[in-house]
Amino acid sequence: MKTLPTLGDEAVVLLSRQGGFAMVHALTRPREIEFAQCNLDQRTRICTLLEGCLPLTRESSGQGDQRFYQIEVRYRLNEQDDRLVLKVPEDQAPGELVHLWDKGEVL
Incomplete structure (x- = not known):
């Protein structure tokens, strides 16, 4: 399973x-x-929300007509840019994720 890196100001x-x-x-x-x-x-x-989404992420998300939330985290690690991409099926998405996408604000 993927782990969430330490996220700084960048x-x-x-x-x-x-x-x-x-x-x-x-x-x-x-x-x-x-x-x-x-x-x-x-x-x-x-x-906390991102850590909760880690076990929900599926590479197969989006097959057929299934919607999913794509979360891309861009960060720096050891002086290099890196990124983590999560794909959470819409029917498994936590309410906080839906709110963040819908309203653009953190609960």
Whole structure:
């Protein structure tokens, strides 16, 4: 299973909803969260949410007409840029993830 790296000020979380019958960019409603703009409480809640999504991620998400949430975490590790991509099936997504995508704010 994947593990969540330590995320610092440079970390960025990109969240979108993908899949379905038709690929319509407006329906993905991508969100971008820059850790530099978040306070410690918000960062902690985002990291807790991401850790909860790790066991839910499926590479096979999006087959057929299934929607899924794609979470891309961009971060720096040992002076190099890196990224982690999670694909969480819509029907298994935690309510906090849906709220974050829908409202663009951390609970």
